[in-house]
Structures are given as C-alpha cells and as structure tokens.
Amino acid sequence: MTDERPQGLLISPIRSGTVIDHITAGQALNVLRILGITGTTAESVSVATNVASGLVGKKDIVKIENRELRKEEVDRIALIAPNATINIIREFVVAEKKGVETPAELSGVVRCPNPGCISNTAEPARSRFIVTPNGLRCHYCDWLVTKEIAEHIL
Amino acid sequence: MRHIISIRDLDRAAIDGFLDAAAGIEAKRYDPELLRGKILGILFFEPSTRTRMSFESAMARLGGVSLTMGSVEDSSVAKGETLADTIRVVSGYVDAIVLRHPREGAARLASEFASVPVINAGDGAGQHPSQTLLDLYTIRKSMPIDGVRVGLLGDLRYGRTTHSLAMALSLYGAEIAAVAPKGLELPSGIVRELADRGTAVTEYSAIEDVIAHLDVLYVTRIQRERFPDAASYLDVASSYRITPELIARARPEMIVLHPLPRVDEIDPRVDALPNAKYFEQAHHGVSVRMAMLGEVMG
Ligand SMILES: Nc1ncnc2c1ncn2[C@@H]1O[C@H](COP(=O)(O)OP(=O)(O)OP(=O)(O)O)[C@@H](O)[C@H]1O
Ligand SMILES: [Mg+2]
Ligand SMILES: [Zn+2]
Numbered sequence: 463m464t465d466e467r468p469q470g471l472l473i474s475p476i477r478s479g480t481v482i483d484h485i486t487a488g489q490a491l492n493v494l495r496i497l498g499i500t501g502t503t504a505e506s507v508s509v510a511t512n513v514a515s516g517l518v519g520k521k522d523i524v525k526i527e528n529r530e531l532r533k534e535e536v537d538r539i540a541l542i543a544p545n546a547t548i549n550i551i552r553e554f555v556v557a558e559k560k561g562v563e564t565p566a567e568l569s570g571v572v573r574c575p576n577p578g579c580i581s582n583t584a585e586p587a588r589s590r591f592i593v594t595p596n597g598l599r600c601h602y603c604d605w606l607v608t609k610e611i612a613e614h615i616l
Numbered sequence: 617m618r619h620i621i622s623i624r625d626l627d628r629a630a631i632d633g634f635l636d637a638a639a640g641i642e643a644k645r646y647d648p649e650l651l652r653g654k655i656l657g658i659l660f661f662e663p664s665t666r667t668r669m670s671f672e673s674a675m676a677r678l679g680g681v682s683l684t685m686g687s688v689e690d691s692s693v694a695k696g697e698t699l700a701d702t703i704r705v706v707s708g709y710v711d712a713i714v715l716r717h718p719r720e721g722a723a724r725l726a727s728e729f730a731s732v733p734v735i736n737a738g739d740g741a742g743q744h745p746s747q748t749l750l751d752l753y754t755i756r757k758s759m760p761i762d763g764v765r766v767g768l769l770g771d772l773r774y775g776r777t778t779h780s781l782a783m784a785l786s787l788y789g790a791e792i793a794a795v796a797p798k799g800l801e802l803p804s805g806i807v808r809e810l811a812d813r814g815t816a817v818t819e820y821s822a823i824e825d826v827i828a829h830l831d832v833l834y835v836t837r838i839q840r841e842r843f844p845d846a847a848s849y850l851d852v853a854s855s856y857r858i859t860p861e862l863i864a865r866a867r868p869e870m871i872v873l874h875p876l877p878r879v880d881e882i883d884p885r886v887d888a889l890p891n892a893k894y895f896e897q898a899h900h901g902v903s904v905r906m907a908m909l910g911e912v913m914g
Contacts, residue, residue, distance in 0.1 A: 578740045587728075604743070
C-alpha cells in the first residue's frame with residue numbers, strides 16, 4: 463500500500479543522470495561542493511537530507527540530471543561518505559549501481575592543513591595523502607587529517 | 617638511489633644497519649678513502665652550524681669534499697627560485713645533497729626532483745633522522761635499546777627530535793613516559809601513531825613522579841617563544857630543571873640526553889655526573905653521519 467505513494471512529492475524522477483544514495487547524513491551539501499554545484503550552476507539538482515534509512519539510520523540523497531561523475535569526484539565523495547552508492551539513471555531506471563571506494567593514495571584531493579607544509583607553497587608539490595585507518599597522512603609533512611576532512615577537500 | 621628522509625621510512629634492520637656501521641666507524645674500522653672524488657652538496661636554508669659542521673666533518677673523514685651553499689639572501693632563492701629548481705640544478709654539481717629547510721616535507725619534495733641521494737637534515741618542525749640515529753646510537757652505547765624505558769621531557773609538541781625518537785623507539789619495544797608543560801604535550805596524532813606501532817605513552821605531570829623508573833632521560837629545550845610572557849616561561853622552565861639533586865633519585869645507570877643547545881633546563885653541575893651523556897651524544901653525530909654518507913654514496 464505504501465508502495466503506491468508517489469515518490470515525486472519529495473523528489474521527482476529523473477530521466478537520466480546520477481543518484482548518489484546512502485550519503486552519510488549531513489554530508490549532502492559537501493557532496494554538492496565537491497561536484498562544484500552551487501546555486502548558480504545550470505544542473506537540475508534535488509537534495510534530500512536526514513531521510514530515514516534502514517531501521518535506525520539516516521542518510522542524505524543527491525540527484526543530478528544529465529550528469530555522470532568523474533573518478534576524481536567519486537574519490538572525493540568516498541572521503542566524506544564512505545557508504546554512498548552511485549546510481550546511474552538511464553530512461554528513468556537504474557542502469558548501473560556502484561559503491562565508492564577510498565583509494566590507497568589521494569593526489570590533488572585534499573589540501574594539507576599544516577600551514578608549514580611544503581605542499582602549501584609555490585613549489586611544484588601536488589597535494590598527496592596516504593589513506594590510513596586513522597585518517598589521511600600527508601606524504602610530505604606526515605600531518606594526519608582525522609576529522610573535518612570535508613573542510614580540506616580541494 | 618637511496619634517500620634518507622624520515623625515520624618512518626626506516627625499519628629496524630635499516631636502523632640497526634646504520635648503528636652497526638657507526639660503531640665500526642667509531643672503532644676506526646672504515647676506509648678513509650671511501651668517498652674520495654665524491655662531492656657533497658650542503659644546502660641549508662636555515663642556519664644550523666653544528667649539523668652542518670658535523671656533516672662536513674663526516675665527509676672530510678671519508679675523503680670527500682663538501683660544497684656549502686652560501687647564505688639564502690645571496691642565493692637564487694632570494695630571486696624567487698623554487699626549491700625544486702635549486703635541487704634539479706645542484707643535482708648536476710654533486711653526488712649527494714644534505715638539506716635543511718624551514719618547511720615540513722621539503723626533503724621529501726627535494727628527493728622527488730633530485731637525481732642524486734637526498735639526506736634530510738631537518739625540515740621545519742618535521743623530521744631530522746640523523747639526530748634520531750645518533751640519539752639511538754648513544755643509548756645503545758650504554759644499554760640495549762630493546763625494552764628501554766625512556767622519559768621525554770620538555771616541549772613535546774613542537775620538538776621534532778622527540779617525535780622521531782619515539783617513532784624509532786617503538787621498533788624496539790621501548791616504554792615511553794612523557795612529561796611536558798601544559799599546552800606542550802605530545803600531539804594526539806603522534807600518541808595514536810605510537811599506539812598503532814605497539815608503544816603506549818604514559819603521561820606524567822612532573823618528572824619527579826617517574827624519574828626513578830627511567831633508563832634514559834631525554835631533555836629538550838623549552839622555547840621562550842612559545843610563551844606569552846617572560847613570567848609564564850620562567851614558571852615552566854624552572855619546573856623542568858634537571859639538577860644533581862633530581863638525578864640522585866634516579867637509577868644510577870640512567871643516562872641524560874639532550875639534542876643541544878641547552879639553555880637552563882640542565883644545571884651545569886650535572887655535566888660532571890656519569891649520567892650526563894649529551895656531549896658524547898653530540899660527538900657521535902660525526903660517526904653516525906659518516907655511516908649515512910657511506911650508505912648513500914659508498
Ligand atoms: N528515475 C529516477 N529518478 C530519481 N531517482 C531515482 C530514479 N530511479 C531510482 N532512483 C533512486 O535511486 C536510488 C536507487 O534506486 P534503487 O531502485 O536501486 O533502490 P534500492 O533498491 O533501494 O537500492 P539500494 O539497494 O542501493 O538501496 C533510490 O534512492 C531511488 O529512489
Ligand atoms: Mg535503498
Ligand atoms: Zn603536509
């Protein structure tokens with residue numbers, strides 16, 4: 463019976479594009495930031511935050527029309543929403559579904575929070591982080607980024 | 617090509633290799649012509665007379681020659697050249713580079729642009745592996761490093777020598793006691809990393825509480841610049857003064873180390889005690905750096 467309830471009340475179906483589902487609750491706006499989507503860009507985007515998910519949890523969802531994600535974008539999303547699912551929609555149906563995966567190393571993704579780090583200078587040093595169980599470790603200065611990773615994403 | 621950038625890159629076998637080589641060198645079992653015809657480039661973007669001189673001495677004792685970059689003000693750096701470019705150019709002049717730079721990670725960057733080995737001689741608040749190797753060497757001269765109980769005292773927040781020493785000690789199952797003034801404690805990231813490496817750090821608020829249990833007391837300077845005013849500095853500094861009276865409460869075999877220069881944190885009366893090893897420690901810098909130069913160029 464509840465299946466009959468029109469979903470479009472909250473978010474209307476899209477013909478083609480990407481649905482990023484199971485985003486860590488509260489991270490949807492950071493996902494938009496990673497994708498470079500602001501109020502002034504052209505995409506048609508819907509965002510749902512703190513949607514009930516599973517029996518107890520909450521999640522955010524982002525739906526973008528006519529856009530597929532690049533690998534660098536997915537790598538960044540993985541940092542702040544490790545359980546996200548990327549659904550590619552074609553002709554209104556889910557044509558592809560994949561999880562996100564944090565790579566072992568991140569290049570050019572995160573800015574080192576250490577102001578003294580050589581990667582924060584005019585030197586030709588691209589930001590580079592090693593992904594460890596405790597957080598992201600700067601390849602240059604060994605600084606460990608453990609929290610508020612979203613704030614440091616380039 | 618072998619670079620020496622961070623203690624984190626070295627496993628126990630590599631560290632023991634350097635210490636064994638340094639021991640052979642100290643016993644005069646080395647070839648004084650080993651680096652004949654080799655040129656060492658010494659690039660110090662930050663002054664450090666001692667470290668520079670001990671590398672120059674090490675190179676000379678192995679028959680090699682050092683070229684030292686002049687002051688930064690007179691160099692191409694003053695014209696805005698990047699470190700990466702300087703390193704690429706100097707790589708063509710020398711057989712290895714020793715770098716000291718005010719920025720953390722500078723040596724790692726240099727190693728990516730150099731066509732010769734790079735040895736990190738200190739990068740900002742970051743790593744200074746030759747200091748750690750000579751600290752370990754000095755400990756090993758007095759006792760086995762395995763399971764050693766080390767007290768780290770002083771500015772443990774900004775003091776890079778204590779961070780890399782603690783990392784290295786974790787390879788030897790050492791126990792670490794940390795005594796730091798409020799606000800200058802070991803950074804939590806370092807404590808966590810040490811825990812991952814199997815080393816628990818116990819924090820004490822006063823050195824008196826732990827001194828009787830230590831094999832090694834490693835003292836560092838508390839920098840006046842870290843305090844808002846002279847009074848609060850003196851307050852803290854006076855509470856971290858190592859005196860003969862304090863050492864009387866320690867085990868007789870306990871050794872006192874300090875990366876030098878010291879200011880007020882060790883009473884000069886301590887110098888005459890058999891526990892004081894900090895000047896020997898400084899002298900070992902040459903043997904240890906000879907071992908490092910031999911490793912990368914020999
Ligand atoms: N045409 C569409 N327009 C907008 N959103 C859609 C469209 N099709 C599916 N979705 C959304 O994409 C997500 C994945 O859809 P799917 O049908 O695979 O759901 P699911 O079976 O719950 O998937 P999962 O097992 O990943 O949770 C859901 O949030 C769904 O609401
Ligand atoms: Mg679902
Ligand atoms: Zn860094």
